[in-house]
Amino acid sequence: MLKSAPAALAAALLVSTACMAAAASPDVTAIVADPARPEADRALDASRHPAELLALLDLKEGQTVADIWPGDYWDRLFADAVGPTGKVYAAHLTEADAAEKQVTPPPGSMPIPEHPNVTSVSTTANTFSLPSKADVIWFRQNYHDLYDKFMGPSDVPAFNKAVYEALKPGGRFVIIDHTGKPGSSVEAMEKLHRIDPAVVKQDLAAAGFRLVAESDTLRNPDDALDLMVFNPAIRGKTDQFVYVFERP
Structure with a gap:
């Protein structure tokens, strides 16, 4: 049965309204200022600049975020930003957990009780995968570890291609790490836990990503x-780069 014109228009408006609601941007200032956040998290805000970085990510309600080598501090913020209809994957690299002598949570478990939209994922660096495609994949302060003995080292090109495939078209891969001197060797990466930013740009370009944004929020000259x-x-005052790469 055909709908009347008014009924069809009303249905279209309902669909449009639903789509707009799903794509709503959260108030990141309010998320960070929420007094319900743990006091230990709030004490780290001055050095981590969550409002600025959440604004850079431009997350939308209903999106999917994956946090590689996850931490509850950021996962709580991501969970609030994408809302109850969104997902946050706490993506554990099994090699890293083994090196740190940590037990990897069971896949699908909910590590943050007050945020049921955060679920654990167990994967490996070289075959990185997620239960569903992500809008944003976040990797903070550990990209350099892919190169050193701590992680094996990993097959970095394989890791980056796997991350590429784990993203939706237009999805973003955000890398934050401690700045190393130009031309730093792998030995220097392992010793200082730093990486030459040019290496990261080269790696991601080779994997097919485009650098679409960067931030000086964490820089320290x-x-x-x-x-x-x-x-x-x-410690806590290192110069750090923030790069946002996009899967075309």
């Missing part, structure tokens, strides 16, 4: 780039 990042003189 006073960091001489010669201290190990856990050195008390620089």
Whole structure:
């Protein structure tokens, strides 16, 4: 049975309204300022700049985010940003968990009780995969570990291609890491836990990504780039780059 013109228009408006609601942008300032957030998380905000970085990600309600080598601090924020209809995958690399002598949570488990839209994923670096395609994949301060003995090392091109395939077309791969000196060797990466930003750009270009945004939010020009990042003189104050790559 054909709908009347008014009925068809009303149905179209309902569909349009639903789509707009699904694509709504969260108020990141309100998310960060929420007094219900754990006090330990709030104490880290000054150094981590969550409002600025969430704004850079431009997450929408209903989207899917994967956090590689996950941490509850960011996963709580992502969970609030994508809302109850969105998903956050806490993506554990089994090699990293083994190296840190940590037990990988069972796949599909919910590691943050107050955020049931966060679920654990178990995968490997070289065959990285997710239960469903992601809008954003986030990898903070550990990309350099793909190169050193801590992770094997991994097959970096295979990892990046796997991340590419795990994203939706137009999806973004966000990499944050400690800045290393230009031309830094693998030995320097392992010793200092830093990486030359040019290496990251080259790696991701080779995998088919486009660099679409970067942020100076975590830059520190006073960091001489010669201290190990856990050195008390620089810990928490390292120069860090923030790159947003896109799968075309």
